[in-house]
Amino acid sequence: MSYRNQFIWQRAVQLAINCYKFTRLFPQSELYGLTSQIRRSSVSVASNIAIRVASR
DSSP, X not given: OOGGXXXXXXXXXXXXXXXXXXXXXXXXXXXXXXXXXXXXXHHHHHXXXXXXXXXX
16 A cells, blocks of 8 residues: 555645645744744654555
8 A cells, every 4th residue: 555545644744734834924034943843844754654654
């Protein structure tokens, strides 16, 4: 089964999308600080799920 069919992966992608939308509201001064960290970590969740499913 592909990781794209996994419900949890789909939710993780939605989390990343929501984090990107939410962090657009952050001040410009946070662009390379907190904003970047939140965005990278949210993408990491989906990536880690995909890697784990692929390794099975």
